[in-house]
Each structure stands twice: as structure tokens, then as C-alpha cells.
Amino acid sequence: MSPQTIANTVRREAPLLSHNDSLRDAADRIMAADVPALAVVDDHGKLLGIFGEREFIGALFPGYLTTLGYAGFVPRSLDEVLEKRADCLDDRVSKYMNTEHIDVDDDVSDTQLAEIFLHHRVLIVPVVERGRVTGIVTREDFFRALARHLFDLS
Amino acid sequence: MLLAVLIFAGALAVIATERVDRTKVALVGAMLVVLSQTIDQEHAIEAVDWETIGLLAGMMLIVRVTEPTGIYTFLAIRAGQLARGKPFAVVLSLALSTALLSAFLDNLTTVLLMVPITFLLADALDIDPIPLVLIEIIASNIGGTATLIGDPPNILIAGATDLTFADFVVNLAPIAMVAFVVVTGLLYLFFRKRLQIAPDARERVLELDARRSIEDMPELKRTLPVLVITIFAFFIHGAIGVEPATVALTGATIMLLLTRQTVEEALRGIEWPTLFFFVGLFVMVGALEENGAIKEVADAIASVTQGDRTAELMGIMWVSAIGSGIIDNIPFTATMIPVVDQLQGAAGSDDAYWWALSLGACFGGNFTLIAAAANVAAAGMAERAGRPVGFMTFLKIGVPATLVSMVLATGYVALRYL
Numbered sequence: 007m008s009p010q011t012i013a014n015t016v017r018r019e020a021p022l023l024s025h026n027d028s029l030r031d032a033a034d035r036i037m038a039a040d041v042p043a044l045a046v047v048d049d050h051g052k053l054l055g056i057f058g059e060r061e062f063i064g065a066l067f068p069g070y071l072t073t074l075g076y077a078g079f080v081p082r083s084l085d086e087v088l089e090k091r092a093d094c095l096d097d098r099v100s101k102y103m104n105t106e107h108i109d110v111d112d113d114v115s116d117t118q119l120a121e122i123f124l125h126h127r128v129l130i131v132p133v134v135e136r137g138r139v140t141g142i143v144t145r146e147d148f149f150r151a152l153a154r155h156l157f158d159l160s
Numbered sequence: 161m162l163l164a165v166l167i168f169a170g171a172l173a174v175i176a177t178e179r180v181d182r183t184k185v186a187l188v189g190a191m192l193v194v195l196s197q198t199i200d201q202e203h204a205i206e207a208v209d210w211e212t213i214g215l216l217a218g219m220m221l222i223v224r225v226t227e228p229t230g231i232y233t234f235l236a237i238r239a240g241q242l243a244r245g246k247p248f249a250v251v252l253s254l255a256l257s258t259a260l261l262s263a264f265l266d267n268l269t270t271v272l273l274m275v276p277i278t279f280l281l282a283d284a285l286d287i288d289p290i291p292l293v294l295i296e297i298i299a300s301n302i303g304g305t306a307t308l309i310g311d312p313p314n315i316l317i318a319g320a321t322d323l324t325f326a327d328f329v330v331n332l333a334p335i336a337m338v339a340f341v342v343v344t345g346l347l348y349l350f351f352r353k354r355l356q357i358a359p360d361a362r363e364r365v366l367e368l369d370a371r372r373s374i375e376d377m378p379e380l381k382r383t384l385p386v387l388v389i390t391i392f393a394f395f396i397h398g399a400i401g402v403e404p405a406t407v408a409l410t411g412a413t414i415m416l417l418l419t420r421q422t423v424e425e426a427l428r429g430i431e432w433p434t435l436f437f438f439v440g441l442f443v444m445v446g447a448l449e450e451n452g453a454i455k456e457v458a459d460a461i462a463s464v465t466q467g468d469r470t471a472e473l474m475g476i477m478w479v480s481a482i483g484s485g486i487i488d489n490i491p492f493t494a495t496m497i498p499v500v501d502q503l504q505g506a507a508g509s510d511d512a513y514w515w516a517l518s519l520g521a522c523f524g525g526n527f528t529l530i531a532a533a534a535n536v537a538a539a540g541m542a543e544r545a546g547r548p549v550g551f552m553t554f555l556k557i558g559v560p561a562t563l564v565s566m567v568l569a570t571g572y573v574a575l576r577y578l
Contacts, residue, residue, distance in 0.1 A: 069281035069545035073272070076230065076375050079237065081367035084284055 013116045016130055016147040017133055017139075022047050025054050025100035029065055032057050032099045042129035042146070045139045046103045053139050055103035058129055065094050065102040109134045110143070119148055161451035163290040164198045168451075168453075170443045172487050178530055182488070183433040186440025193447035207446020208439050211405045212319035216266075216438070217430055218408025219309060223269050224429020225415040226387055229380040233260070233373040236277035241370065245285065245362025247355040248348055251295055254278060255344045258296040259303025259336075263310040264391055267525070267534035268302040274300075275541045284364040290547055291351035294554070297538050298343060298526050299559045305522035306336035308404055309394060312533075313484075313493035313521035317514050318407075320497045324398030331515045335572040339523065339565040346564060347557065382418045386411055434533075441494045449498050458502035470578055472503055473516045477573060480520025481566050484526025485558075493521045512577035527562045529554040 014050045020039050036044055036058060043058020064072070067088065071077060089112050109121055109132045122131050123145045133141040171189035175182045194204050226232075239257040243249035254274070262270040274296050282289030304311030308318045308328040317323065348355075374380060390411030393400075397407050416426055448454050465471035476496070485494045496517055504513035525532030529539055529551045535558075539549045 060204075068279060068283060070276040070541065073276040073541060073544070074233075074280065076233070076373065078375075079233075079369045079372040080280065081364065081369065083364050083367050084280075 012148075012151050013114050013119055013143070014112075016143050016151045017112070017141045018144070018147065020044055020142045022051075022139055023057055023099055024049075025098065025103070027099050028096050028104070029062065029099060030095040033062055033095075036062075040130055041144055043140065043142075043144075044130070044141060045132040046099055047139060051138050053109055053134055054100065055105040056108075056128060056130060056132065057099040057103040060127065060129065061099075061102045061104055065097065066091055104128065108132075109139075111135060112140070114143075116152070119143060123148065161453050161456075162396065163196055164444075164447040164451045165453050167192050167196075167198070167449055168254075172491060175491060176487050176530065178536075181433070183437040183440065186378055186437045186444065186491075188440075190440040190443035193444055197263075199443065199447035199450050200208075202223070203450055204443045204446060207449070208442040209316070210321040211403060212315055212442075213409045213435055213438060214405030214433060215309065215315055215319070216312075218405060218410075218412040219266060220269075220430045221412035221426055222387060222390060222415060223265055223545055224406065224426055225255045225412075225419045225421060226380075226383050227269075227273070227429075228375060228376040229377075229383065230373045231384065232273040233382055234370050235261070235276060236274055236283075237368050237370040237373055240277070240281040240365055241368065243363045245357050245359075245365060247287075247357055249353060250281070250285070250357070251292065251351075251355065252344065253350045254281070254292055255295050255299040255340070257469065258299040259306075259340050262300040262303035262534075263306045263333075263336075266309070267304045267311055267532060268537055269502060270300050270304075271297065271534040271538045272541070275538050277565075279541075279545050279547075280368075281365060284361065284368065285357050286361040286364075287357055288354045288543070290542065290549060290553075291354050293538055293549065294557050295344060295347050295351070295437065297535050297554075298347065298557065299340060300534050301525040301532055302336055302340045302343060302565060304525075305339075306333040307394075309408070311518075311522045311525065312490045314518055315520055316490070316493045316497060320501065321511075321514060323514060324397075325394040325404060327511070329395070331511070331576075332518060335519065335569055338572070339568050342568060343561050345566055347561065350557075376420075379420055383415050386414050386418065407445055419526060438494075439488070439528055440529075441491055445494050445498065448495070454495075454498040455502065461499065461503060462506065467506070469510070470513075470574075473512055473573055473577065474570065476500060476503070476513060477516040477520040478566065479571060481524035481527065481562060484521045484524030485531045485562065488530060489521045489532055492524075496521070512573070515577070516573055519573070523562055523565045523569060526565070528558055528560045531558070 020041055021035055023044045025046055025048055043056050045053055046055045046057050048054050108126055109127055112133055112135050130142045130144045132139045167189050171185050174180050174185045193199050194201055208449050227491055236257060239253040243253045258270055275293055278292045278296060279289045308314050308325040314328060393407045397404055480496060500513050500517050504510045529535050542549045
């Protein structure tokens with residue numbers, strides 16, 4: 007098996023999120039698809055970004071958390087304060103999606119995928135053909151396929 | 161001369177729009193003055209004030225090495241807890257911590273350290289964080305006025321003069337303290353209805369475990385003494401004949417030897433965009449100076465004031481405050497330094513001119529949201545936290561705060577130097 011084959015085998019089809027979807031709907035579809043994130047597209051099907059587990063947590067928890075650096079000193083009683091942020095479930099995904107421009111075309115190599123997962127904070131990479139999102143590669147799928155391939159070799 | 165003025169004015173105008181990164185603008189301006197031979201390369205390099213660059217780089221490294229220990233978070237949480245949930249005490253302790261940190265670190269760093277903790281404390285106290293953040297921005301600009309290393313305008317002035325750290329403290333700390341007390345008190349009165357704290361919320365703040373914010377105690381034990389000695393050395397640098405940049409870079413170098421951070425990690429703490437912004441600015445101002453534009457401005461001011469010291473001091477102070485609010489107090493101060501140098505030289509080396517410039521530029525940093533880098537950074541963090549602070553929102557607080565502090569500064573300068 008060539009390295010190119012691993013990348014091809016891990017690609018999967020997945021539903022798309024519209025930039026107008028609410029966080030509630032987006033979270034539902036992510037859980038139903040059993041993937042860590044989904045691609046977000048505009049009304050014409052053009053890729054706008056990614057929304058997934060990390061973005062959902064970021065939306066629910068206060069924005070200053072990422073600038074704190076460390077939160078081991080925060081008591082449990084503050085967890086209750088989060089409940090007042092529950093109304094963010096009605097916000098649109100476009101407000102919180104990761105807009106870092108990361109996508110691949112269908113002849114992506116394993117090396118390119120490895121570079122993306124190592125250097126970018128994404129759990130999936132959308133596959134784009136002729137301007138349309140045709141699938142995704144998840145980091146978990148890539149890891150499993152890579153590990154299985156190496157076990158087979160050894 | 162016209163070309164140098166046009167390039168510089170164009171750069172300032174673009175910086176004021178906030179549409180293009182200020183470092184890019186300054187570097188393009190510097191590139192244009194050198195390429196057009198408005199200033200030659202040799203003089204352009206000479207125009208860069210390496211004392212300022214060294215001082216900034218040294219302090220950035222010191223902050224970078226000490227910040228991951230959690231010491232600043234610890235201080236901010238303790239400040240919030242000492243207030244025991246009483247609104248005025250909360251405002252006072254956070255504002256005082258910000259002002260003190262700002263006097264010894266730079267404003268931008270102070271705000272980046274204080275604002276996230278302030279959001280957390282406001283969450284715990286179930287109050288609106290924005291009044292606290294606004295008060296901290298104002299306090300950081302006032303507190304930074306008190307020392308040589310507290311605010312970029314002062315660092316620039318120190319780089320261009322022989323004034324010592326002690327000179328800055330003796331001349332600026334008294335008025336900074338008065339302005340801090342008055343302005344913080346007035347801001348509290350203005351915001352007090354938005355700062356009502358429920359009794360159960362007070363308990364939540366006390367539950368924050370400040371000791372756990374110290375993430376690396378061995379590193380803290382290694383680096384904290386160096387930080388303390390460095391700050392002490394600033395106070396006595398004039399007496400021991402060591403320049404402020406040498407003090408900062410010596411402290412930073414010793415920290416690099418002691419820290420567990422790699423050199424690469426520590427050097428990431430240097431804000432290269434800021435340093436290159438200063439370099440670009442120095443080259444553009446150097447071109448203005450070399451072509452006689454600065455002398456023209458100084459002569460024009462002297463002809464308007466007819467050499468009247470009172471008019472010159474008041475003019476420098478108020479024009480600096482307004483100019484800093486419109487442009488940004490760093491480029492404004494860089495431009496004014498050679499002008500003030502000529503004016504104070506004509507008056508027989510009169511240091512009061514420098515204090516007038518510092519008070520105007522530093523207090524003017526509170527005028528608008530774009531007047532100081534710390535204001536912009538705090539607004540950016542507030543936006544990321546889902547609570548944006550708009551230009552007009554800041555203006556409603558910034559203008560009165562600047563006016564009050566400037567009126568106090570005017571009285572201070574009149575009483576002390578006239």
C-alpha cells in the first residue's frame with residue numbers, strides 16, 4: 007500500500023453545516039454524524055470554515071478563558087455561572103466557526119494530511135473538489151488508518 | 161523637506177485609521193524616506209534610538225520569563241479577593257493593582273494580564289465586567305505615567321535625554337497618584353449602579369484558589385529575585401551610572417540563564433512588531449529632523465509663544481494630550497521629542513518641558529480607544545469575551561478622564577514648575 011492510499015481510504019462523506027445553522031442544530035448533526043467537526047458552507051455551497059467540538063466549547067465558555075492560560079484556581083461554584091450562557095445555543099455557527107483556510111483536494115497525500123494535523127488546531131479537514139465540499143478526513147480516522155498500516159507492515 | 165513631511169503625515173493618517181497594521185505603515189514610511197534619499201541609510205540607522213529598543217526588548221523578555229510562573233495572575237486574584245466583594249474596594253484594588261503593575265511593566269502587558277482575570281472576577285461577582293475593564297485601561301495609562309519604564313512615551317523621552325528613573329518618579333509619580341485617586345473615584349461614582357454585588361457572589365470570589373495560580377514555583381523562586389533586583393536597579397541606575405536599557409537587558413540576560421525556558425521560547429515574548437514599529441518611526445522622524453522640518457515646527461511654536469515659558473509648557477502638554485488621542489501616543493511623542501528638545505534647549509536645558517510632554521502624551525493615552533496600544537488590546541480581549549467596547553463607549557469615559565487628569569496636571573505644572 008502506498009502512502010497515497012491511506013489518505014484516500016480515510017476520506018468519508020459527511021453532512022454540511024450552513025453558516026445560518028444554530029449551534030443547537032450544529033451540535034446535533036455533529037453528534038449524529040459521529041465526527042468531531044463538520045464543514046460550514048455559504049448559500050452557494052462554498053466552504054467558509056469548520057465548526058466542531060472545539061468551537062462549541064469555545065462558544066459555551068467565556069472568551070477570556072483562552073487568554074487565562076491556566077484555570078486550575080477556578081472553583082466549581084463558577085460552573086453554575088456558565089448556565090447563563092446557555093442562550094448561545096441559538097447563535098449562528100458563523101459567529102464561532104474556525105475560518106482558518108484549511109482544505110485539501112481529492113489527491114491529497116498522507117504527508118500533507120500529517121502536516122495539517124500537526125500544525126493546525128483542526129480535528130477534520132474538508133475535501134474540496136471544483137469548489138464544492140465532497141467529504142472530510144478526520145484526525146481520528148487518519149490516526150487509525152496510519153496505525154493499522156504500520157502494524158500490518160511490522 | 162516637503163517629501164519627508166508628506167510621507168510622515170501620510171503614515172500618521174493611515175495609522176490613525178487603524179485599517180492597516182501600524183508596523184507595516186511605519187516600515188513602508190521608513191522605506192520610502194530612505195529610497196527617496198530624503199535620509200540616507202547611514203543617517204537612518206543613526207536615527208534609530210537603540211536605547212529605547214533595548215529597554216523595550218529587555219522588559220519584554222523579563223515579562224515573558226516571569227509571566228508563565230503565574231505570579232501576575234496570583235496578584236490579580238489576591239487584589240480581587242482583598243476587596244471582599246465590596247464594590248468600591250473591588251474597583252480600587254483592581255485599579256491600584258493595574259496602576260502599580262503598569263508603572264513597572266508596560267501598559268500593554270499589564271492590561272493583557274489584568275483583563276482576563278477581571279472578566280473572571282466579574283463572572284464570579286455576577287457584575288458587568290466592562291466598567292472594571294474601562295477603569296483598568298484608564299488606571300494603566302495613569303499608572304504608567306509615574307515611571308521611566310511605565311509607558312512608551314516615557315521610554316522614548318528617557319532614550320532621548322539623560323533623565324533618570326528617579327527623575328521620572330520624583331517629577332511624575334506625585335501627579336500620577338493624585339490623578340489616579342481623583343479619576344478612579346469619579347469613575348466609581350459614575351459606574352456604581354452597575355457594580356452592585358450580591359452577597360452569595362462575594363463567596364464565589366473567595367473560593368478562587370490564588371495559590372493554585374502559581375503554576376511553576378521553582379521557576380518563580382529562580383526568577384522573582386531577578387525581577388525585584390531589576391526594578392530596584394532602575395531606581396538607582398543614575399547613581400551607579402548604568403543606562404536603563406542596560407538595566408533591563410542585564411535583568412533579561414540573567415533571567416535567560418536561570419529560566420527553564422529555552423532561548424527560543426523566551427525570545428517569542430519579544431513583540432517584534434512593536435520594535436519594528438519603533439524602528440520605522442525613528443527613521444521617519446530622523447528624516448523630518450534631517451530636512452529641517454522639526455526645526456521649522458519648533459521655530460513656529462517659539463514665534464507663537466514668543467519664548468514665553470508658561471505658554472510653551474501648557475501648549476506642549478495640551479497639544480500632546482489631544483495629538484496622542486487622535487494619532488497614538490507613541491508616534492506623537494517620537495515626533496515631539498526633537499521639537500521639545502529644541503524648545504527646552506533654547507530655554508536653557510529646562511527639564512519641565514519633558515515632564516509637560518510626558519504628562520500630555522501619557523494622560524492623552526486615555527483620550528480615545530486608539531490613543532494607546534493598551535486600550536486597543538483591552539478592547540480586543542473584551543470583544544473576544546463577547547463584550548465589545550466600541551469607540552464611542554470608550555470616548556464617553558476617556559474624554560472626561562483625560563480632561564480631569566489634564567486639569568490636575570496643569571495645576572501641578574503651574575505650581576511646581578512656573
